[in-house]
Amino acid sequence: MQPDQHQQRRKGSSEMDFFSEYGDANRYKIQEVIGKGSYGVVCSAIDQHTGDKVAIKKIHNIFEHLSDAARILREIKLLRLLRHPDIVEIRHIMLPPSRRDFKDIYVVFELMDTDLHQVIKANDDLTKEHHQFFLYQMLRALKYIHTANVYHRDLKPKNILANANCKLKICDFGLARVAFNDTPTTVFQDYVATRWYRAPELCGSFFTKYSPAIDIWSIGCIFAEILTGKPLFPGKNVVHQLDLMTDLLGTPSLDTVSRIRNEKARRYLSSMRKKQPVCFSERFPKADPAALKLMQRLLAFDPKDRPTAEER
Incomplete structure (x- = not known):
């Protein structure tokens, strides 16, 4: 057998392994694995109907843990409703031919080159124009999301996809929640977002209620990381x-501390030695003054x- 024939056969078998018995499988030509996690695997592929490059997320044994199934369903429902240039787009959802065989699900997304975490890690020469464009896109996406009464709740550099032309798109709405009125929403007990980007009112569930301001805090942390190349608050606990x-x-004002409902948190902050705020221009000497004013x-x-x- 010629080497290229062997390669083609091996690639064909890997596509069969990836797609199992799914009827839509012949629409997509698998290119390579681009990500793996506890949920399953992500491959890049070509949509042979359109010629577009796509990312296909295979989520295996979707009903093994109902909490995971609920998270995946939530993300799919929200992303099908939230259509915006700054939010990753779901192109297609592949289901099995019969409900009896429903174990895996395939979600087809537009393909992006990388994520903001990798961009920050690989580039120590981002310009002020980069900073402005990145922040503008993140806040524009957030304005759209919040206008729909949705809180993302897990914004971090790894959940913001990026292309070589500096285009950003927010992804991973698995922890997002919908608020049906203008009142702050009772804190969700299953909130498990990355601690480093978590607002103070979510540290130990300090505030009994919160608002979309939790996402605004996360954007502030991400923006600081874009400016410096390092996480702003890499807390160990x-x-x-x-x-x-x-x-x-x-240290927060007595007024702010007095409205914190968690007694241990209130006690800890009340007993903390008085700290003066650091001047942002000293902490971030290379940053544009207008950017620092907004970040503050x-x-x-x-x-x-x-x-x-x-x-x-």
Whole structure:
């Protein structure tokens, strides 16, 4: 057998392994594996109907854990409704021929080159124009999401996809929630977003209620990371996280502390030695003054002091 024939046969068998018995499988030509996780595997592929490059996420044994199934269903439903240039697009969902065989699900997304985490890691020469364009896209996406009464709840560099032309798109809505009115929503117990980008009111579920300001805080943390190349608050635990926040922002006012419902948190912050806020221009000496002014507002300790995405 010729080497290229052997390669083609091996590639064909890998496509069969990836797609199992799914009827739509012949529409997509698998290219390579681009990601793996506890949920399954992601491959890049060519849509042979359109010629477009796509990413196909295979989620195996979807009903093995109902909490995972609920998260996946939530993400699919939201992404089918949230259509915006700054949000990753679902192109197609592949289901099995019969419900009896329903174990795996395939979700086809537009293909992006990388994510913001990798962009920050690989580029130490991002310009002010990059900073502005990245922040503009993130806040524009957030304005659209919040206008739909949705909170993302897990914004971090790895959940923001990127292309070589600096286009950003928010992804991973598995933890997102919908609020059906304008009142702050009771805190969700299953909130497990990455600690480093979590707003102070979510550290230990400090506030009994919160608003879309949680996403605004995350954008502030991400923007600081874009400016410096390093995470702003890489806390090892909740207490360390609060220590890092107050080291930069100073201790919160008595008024802010008094409205914190969690007694242990209130006690910890009340007994903390008085810290003065650090001047942002000293902490971020190379940053544009206008950018720092905005970042300071995004990172207000009290959620009511943060701007909305529209006010930015």
